[in-house]
Amino acid sequence: MKNTISERIFDFLKNYPPLNLIPNATLLEISQNVEIQYFEKDQIIFSQNDHPHEHFYIINQGSVRLYRFIENEKHVLDICDEGDLFGLRPLIMNENYLMGSSANEETILYGIPISLFHDIILNYPKVSQFLIASFATNTREPFSEKHKGKLFANVAAIQKIEHGFSEIQSANYNKNPITCSPDTTIQTACLIMTKKFINSIIVTENEIPIGIITDKDIRTKIGTGLYTIINKVSDIMTSPVVTFPQNITVAEAQIMILKHKVSHLCITKDGSNKTELVGILTQQDLILTQGNSPSLLTKEIKNAKDAETLKYIRAKASDLTRGYFEQEIPIYFVTKVISEINTAITKKAIRMSISEIGKQPPVSFSWLALGSQGRKEQLLMTDQDNALVFENVNPAEYNSVKNYFLELAEKVTEKLNIVGFDYCPANIMATNPKWCISFDEWKQQFKEWITDPIPEKILLSIIFFDFELIYGDETLYNKMADSVFETIEKNQIFLGFLGKVTLDNPPPLGFFKQFLVEQDGENKDSFDIKSRAIRPLVDAARILSLHYKLRANNTIARYEKLMEIEPQNSELFESCANAFKILLQFRTSQGLANNDNGKFVDINSLNKADRLKLKSCFKPIKNVQEAIKMRFRTSQIPQV
Amino acid sequence: MIRFFKKKQVPKFWQEHLDKVQNSQKYANFENIRFVAIDTETTGFDYENDRILCIGAVAIKNNKILVSDSFEIYLKQEVFNKETVKIHGIRKNGNEAKLSEEEAIIKFIEYLDDAVIVAHHTAFDVNMINQALKRLKVGPLESKQLDTNYIHKKIAKTDTYKKIFSLDELCEIYNVQMHDRHTALGDALITAYLFLKQTSKYKKSNVLNLFDLINTNYHLIK
Numbered sequence: 001m002k003n004t005i006s007e008r009i010f011d012f013l014k015n016y017p018p019l020n021l022i023p024n025a026t027l028l029e030i031s032q033n034v035e036i037q038y039f040e041k042d043q044i045i046f047s048q049n050d051h052p053h054e055h056f057y058i059i060n061q062g063s064v065r066l067y068r069f070i071e072n073e074k075h076v077l078d079i080c081d082e083g084d085l086f087g088l089r090p091l092i093m094n095e096n097y098l099m100g101s102s103a104n105e106e107t108i109l110y111g112i113p114i115s116l117f118h119d120i121i122l123n124y125p126k127v128s129q130f131l132i133a134s135f136a137t138n139t140r141e142p143f144s145e146k147h148k149g150k151l152f153a154n155v156a157a158i159q160k161i162e163h164g165f166s167e168i169q170s171a172n173y174n175k176n177p178i179t180c181s182p183d184t185t186i187q188t189a190c191l192i193m194t195k196k197f198i199n200s201i202i203v204t205e206n207e208i209p210i211g212i213i214t215d216k217d218i219r220t221k222i223g224t225g226l227y228t229i230i231n232k233v234s235d236i237m238t239s240p241v242v243t244f245p246q247n248i249t250v251a252e253a254q255i256m257i258l259k260h261k262v263s264h265l266c267i268t269k270d271g272s273n274k275t276e277l278v279g280i281l282t283q284q285d286l287i288l289t290q291g292n293s294p295s296l297l298t299k300e301i302k303n304a305k306d307a308e309t310l311k312y313i314r315a316k317a318s319d320l321t322r323g324y325f326e327q328e329i330p331i332y333f334v335t336k337v338i339s340e341i342n343t344a345i346t347k348k349a350i351r352m353s354i355s356e357i358g359k360q361p362p363v364s365f366s367w368l369a370l371g372s373q374g375r376k377e378q379l380l381m382t383d384q385d386n387a388l389v390f391e392n393v394n395p396a397e398y399n400s401v402k403n404y405f406l407e408l409a410e411k412v413t414e415k416l417n418i419v420g421f422d423y424c425p426a427n428i429m430a431t432n433p434k435w436c437i438s439f440d441e442w443k444q445q446f447k448e449w450i451t452d453p454i455p456e457k458i459l460l461s462i463i464f465f466d467f468e469l470i471y472g473d474e475t476l477y478n479k480m481a482d483s484v485f486e487t488i489e490k491n492q493i494f495l496g497f498l499g500k501v502t503l504d505n506p507p508p509l510g511f512f513k514q515f516l517v518e519q520d521g522e523n524k525d526s527f528d529i530k531s532r533a534i535r536p537l538v539d540a541a542r543i544l545s546l547h548y549k550l551r552a553n554n555t556i557a558r559y560e561k562l563m564e565i566e567p568q569n570s571e572l573f574e575s576c577a578n579a580f581k582i583l584l585q586f587r588t589s590q591g592l593a594n595n596d597n598g599k600f601v602d603i604n605s606l607n608k609a610d611r612l613k614l615k616s617c618f619k620p621i622k623n624v625q626e627a628i629k630m631r632f633r634t635s636q637i638p639q640v
Numbered sequence: 641m642i643r644f645f646k647k648k649q650v651p652k653f654w655q656e657h658l659d660k661v662q663n664s665q666k667y668a669n670f671e672n673i674r675f676v677a678i679d680t681e682t683t684g685f686d687y688e689n690d691r692i693l694c695i696g697a698v699a700i701k702n703n704k705i706l707v708s709d710s711f712e713i714y715l716k717q718e719v720f721n722k723e724t725v726k727i728h729g730i731r732k733n734g735n736e737a738k739l740s741e742e743e744a745i746i747k748f749i750e751y752l753d754d755a756v757i758v759a760h761h762t763a764f765d766v767n768m769i770n771q772a773l774k775r776l777k778v779g780p781l782e783s784k785q786l787d788t789n790y791i792h793k794k795i796a797k798t799d800t801y802k803k804i805f806s807l808d809e810l811c812e813i814y815n816v817q818m819h820d821r822h823t824a825l826g827d828a829l830i831t832a833y834l835f836l837k838q839t840s841k842y843k844k845s846n847v848l849n850l851f852d853l854i855n856t857n858y859h860l861i862k
């Protein structure tokens with residue numbers, strides 16, 4: 001039967017995620033059951049700790065404030081507007097609201113019955129993922145970290161989706177299972193198992209698995225004296241075996257192992273125990289796939305034989321990043337994992353190159369990562385920025401030593417380029433004779449930059465002072481760091497110059513009225529999130545950390561250390577760290593969506609919530625810049 | 641006299657209507673009252689000769705518009721007026737599923753239940769329905785009635801006695817977006833929005849009470 005109202009509501013709902021992911025017929029049914037509500041400005045929709053409503057809400061007209069009282073102080077957490085969802089808590093769990101909501105202006109809401117949505121959550125994982133994400137952003141900083149664990153607790157459906165990434169992943173299993181025939185003696189079987197370092201052996205007849213012997217069988221049936229080692233394996237084997245087809249997923253494997261109380265699954269051609277054995281899946285394999293994908297990748301890196309393999313592994317790491325994002329894993333953790341993988345790849349490339357040269361390095365050296373890699377803030381593929389320092393040598397040996405390291409650098413950067421790290425356009429790489437020098441030369445170089453801070457030199461110090469040891473001699477690296485701190489201590493005015501440069505990037509606070517977009521070129525009308533939002537935070541952290549001689553390169557780690565050193569400013573530094581996390585997440589998700597480095601954000605593609613989110617990051621930028629202006633008296637520094 | 645005489649032959653739907661309205665317990669508590677915003681599209685403005693083409697209605701309860709409790713029905717046209725087609729867009733042989741006047745009116749009365757009718761220029765819509773009821777030898781509607789025009793005049797501080805406000809004017813005043821104007825259910829929804837906004841305003845200086853609201857309609861009998 002025709003219904004003009006529900007058709008109109010349908011037309012509205014279908015424009016907004018995640019409702020646009022729901023098939024039309026289902027969405028029309030939802031539209032027919034909407035409750036429309038009107039709220040005057042400042043009228044309360046629900047209060048914090050209210051009992052859950054039977055509906056969650058989408059804003060049809062107007063906007064809604066979400067707030068939370070903490071120790072009797074009201075904090076506005078978010079302002080939602082047209083098309084935004086809120087009041088999702090009852091959908092996730094039957095608990096009172098954690099936040100209150102009130103109309104920010106005259107508002108019309110569509111209430112969507114939660115009862116109708118339970119099936120949708122189960123049937124459309126993308127919808128639930130969106131809801132979880134939106135749920136998480138509504139309770140965002142600084143409260144989300146605290147609540148994150150709690151939010152999804154005891155909701156089976158949601159948890160299933162939350163862990164979906166590894167569960168629907170196909171399980172890795174050994175495709176070359178070790179077998180023996182039923183007539184084999186137990187002793188022979190044990191000898192095979194010992195030789196191959198395996199804890200089980202499959203008994204097959206014409207390649208069809210008929211039984212399995214595990215360490216446990218040896219312990220309970222031989223060790224106890226029930227059988228002797230000259231008995232046949234068929235006497236003690238566990239039969240029949242639990243079988244499964246080849247396309248087994250992690251979740252299925254888990255269920256099978258739990259259900260049958262076994263530690264091994266036989267993978268057969270058609271999944272029955274009547275066809276040929278093609279593999280064996282152990283509980284150990286599952287643990288590796290599930291909790292430890294990064295460590296699995298690091299292991300693969302160790303075993304890699306060439307740069308092509310490293311490239312393949314780095315591509316898998318990108319998938320991991322994407323998966324982490326879909327699961328809303330905290331950004332700090334993701335950067336750590338990805339940095340570890342990048343470091344492992346670089347280390348491996350160095351080892352490969354040394355063995356290619358066929359000669360060990362003549363003196364000790366350190367391979368240094370610079371810039372974002374040095375700060376361990378790299379999530380996406382970016383350019384290479386690296387340098388090399390080697391131990392001081394006699395002038396007579398200098399040339400041959402330097403040539404060795406230049407050759408090494410040549411080979412390493414070439415491999416990294418194959419992996420996907422483009423050559424640095426500014427040639428800030430260890431292959432450049434200027435950046436492949438001895439310790440004394442570096443010391444001299446730093447002194448020059450610090451005592452004569454002309455713009456070009458400041459630019460270099462910004463890149464180089466975030467250096468991080470990737471491979472080689474740690475003492476050499478520590479000596480480098482010490483020489484930087486000492487020289488800066490004697491030349492405090494340098495920090496003022498550094499501060500001046502930082503302040504050249506004011507935060508784009510005129511965001512809505514005057515979005516500071518690129519004026520021309522390929523990225524016209526885009527917002528340069530890297531230069532305008534991320535870099536000022538990184539620069540500020542660097543200056544303060546050089547000032548306090550902090551042995552930390554990572555921006556978040558720097559702000560966290562600063563919070564300890566200056567408890568009176570801990571709020572400022574915390575807000576900077578939070579803003580940095582949000583921006584980094586933003587940049588990475590943009591980069592993943594557009595398959596680029598995420599430097600430019602197309603403002604037209606942002607919804608209002610995202611814009612608000614971005615805007616919330618600009619205030620800390622402004623505050624920390626003000627602090628630097630005061631502290632390092634940048635106004636007294638001549639224009640550089 | 642006539643009514644009393646006919647009582648035994650009253651059709652079931654009509655008897656139920658009378659019973660429901662007379663026995664309803666809901667009117668005392670505003671939050672329990674089911675309001676039904678209605679609008680009709682007709683072939684014209686002549687009660688005697690023109691006919692209803694479409695009835696649209698949507699329920700409001702406890703300040704919520706319940707889309708699941710809405711009503712939209714098209715009537716077979718015995719009278720055709722090509723002039724008004726321009727306004728409502730309902731053609732004589734259009735695609736909408738159509739019922740006879742009798743079926744449509746019975747369905748509507750059943751839907752109405754004990755609800756309080758809310759409309760804009762309620763007298764017109766109710767009169768059109770009463771005319772149709774009359775042709776079924778019953779009526780008029782017993783339901784309590786409210787009119788967004790009169791509620792506005794009660795609330796508004798200025799030009800209260802000046803004139804009659806059109807639906808478009810009220811939409812302007814109360815900032816209600818006009819979608820599907822001149823479809824019965826579309827106008828019913830607009831009326832429902834007006835009613836929500838009006839009662840919300842009214843509440844600020846008065847206690848919300850059905851009988852006080854009804855008293856705003858000095859032009860209406862009930």
